[in-house]
Amino acid sequence: MVITEQKLDQLREILGGAPKKMALLSHTNPDGDTIGAALAWRAYLERLGHTTRCIAPNRYPYFLEWMTDIGYIGVFKEDADGEMAKFIGEADVIFCMDFNQINRLDRVTDTATANTTAQRVLIDHHLHPPVDGYTVQFSDTHSCSTSYIVYQLIEALAGTDAIDQAMAEALYVGIMTDTGNFSFSNLTSDLFRAVAVLIDRGVNVPYVNSSVYDNFSEGRMRLLGYMLNDKMVTDYRYGVAYVSLTEEEMRRFNFIQGDSEGFVNYPLSIRGIRMSAMFIQTKHSIRVSLRSRGSDVDVNVFARRYFDGGGHRNAAGGKSYVSMDETLKNFHTYLKEYFGA
Numbered sequence: 001m002v003i004t005e006q007k008l009d010q011l012r013e014i015l016g017g018a019p020k021k022m023a024l025l026s027h028t029n030p031d032g033d034t035i036g037a038a039l040a041w042r043a044y045l046e047r048l049g050h051t052t053r054c055i056a057p058n059r060y061p062y063f064l065e066w067m068t069d070i071g072y073i074g075v076f077k078e079d080a081d082g083e084m085a086k087f088i089g090e091a092d093v094i095f096c097m098d099f100n101q102i103n104r105l106d107r108v109t110d111t112a113t114a115n116t117t118a119q120r121v122l123i124d125h126h127l128h129p130p131v132d133g134y135t136v137q138f139s140d141t142h143s144c145s146t147s148y149i150v151y152q153l154i155e156a157l158a159g160t161d162a163i164d165q166a167m168a169e170a171l172y173v174g175i176m177t178d179t180g181n182f183s184f185s186n187l188t189s190d191l192f193r194a195v196a197v198l199i200d201r202g203v204n205v206p207y208v209n210s211s212v213y214d215n216f217s218e219g220r221m222r223l224l225g226y227m228l229n230d231k232m233v234t235d236y237r238y239g240v241a242y243v244s245l246t247e248e249e250m251r252r253f254n255f256i257q258g259d260s261e262g263f264v265n266y267p268l269s270i271r272g273i274r275m276s277a278m279f280i281q282t283k284h285s286i287r288v289s290l291r292s293r294g295s296d297v298d299v300n301v302f303a304r305r306y307f308d309g310g311g312h313r314n315a316a317g318g319k320s321y322v323s324m325d326e327t328l329k330n331f332h333t334y335l336k337e338y339f340g341a
């Protein structure tokens with residue numbers, strides 16, 4: 001267990017004493033887990049009397065807009081008057097929520113690293129936690145989500161009675177979205193006991209579920225249909241399927257940020273497919289998302305080796321800095337090399 005008494009004591013020391021300025025940073029292209037973990041942790045820190053700001057480098061997806069506390073998430077990209085940058089610069093404590101590399105923070109990276117006096121606390125479940133740079137790290141690579149780690153921290157520090165309805169909702173959103181609605185790996189009986197507590201604290205499961213999963217734009221649904229029908233390529237030699245979307249295609253379906261969330265998982269439902277890849281064109285690069293099921297394809301290794309990225313065994317991501325055509329051509333080469341045939 002990563003939550004040792006020694007680390008808890010370090011954390012108690014950081015949280016104790018006079019009120020402090022605390023920045024909670026979420027990763028770029030924030031998902032339900034980084035947002036949920038930050039919101040619940042924020043509520044706890046505020047109750048201890050600290051001044052907090054939750055800051056994400058860019059906007060969270062629209063299907064999280066309904067969340068009770070979502071108004072507490074500041075979007076750094078929209079920080080017109082530099083107020084968030086100032087807060088990060090002056091923060092006594094910086095919490096890094098749900099990411100292991102400070103360079104996942106885009107333009108927040110420079111601001112966060114410039115503050116050399118802040119204590120830094122990592123709360124994360126991604127593989128390959130950083131070796132140094134943090135006062136204390138709560139890195140549990142076997143945890144299904146960062147939100148579940150936050151749950152365990154609050155439980156250890158204050159007991160689960162400290163979790164109110166909004167916090168429970170935030171933690172539930174993080175756990176639900178990072179586990180693919182309770183279907184991926186790392187689903188332990190302890191996790192379900194924690195979820196039971198969250199439900200006792202007032203989480204309305206059908207409401208949360210449909211707020212996240214039945215709240216998409218029509219464009220997203222049509223884009224999904226187009227992508228699967230017209231763009232998906234399968235290769236049963238390797239058990240691989242992949243899809244790609246260009247900027248032009250996304251424009252055609254009135255794409256808004258968050259619309260491609262979860263798309264990469266669909267090909268994995270096909271019999272005989274054990275790895276799925278999605279390539280999405282953005283302004284400066286191509287975003288690569290990789291998923292696998294079972295234990296024989298480690299997409300974390302794949303992402304690290306070929307796409308300057310990483311993640312987990314069954315879910316990882318990276319980037320490609322050449323054109324879409326070249327990226328797909330390279331991908332074929334990588335598959336050959338990786339699978340050795």
Ligand SMILES: [Mn+2]
Nearest residue numbers: 033098146178
């Ligand atoms: Mn996560």
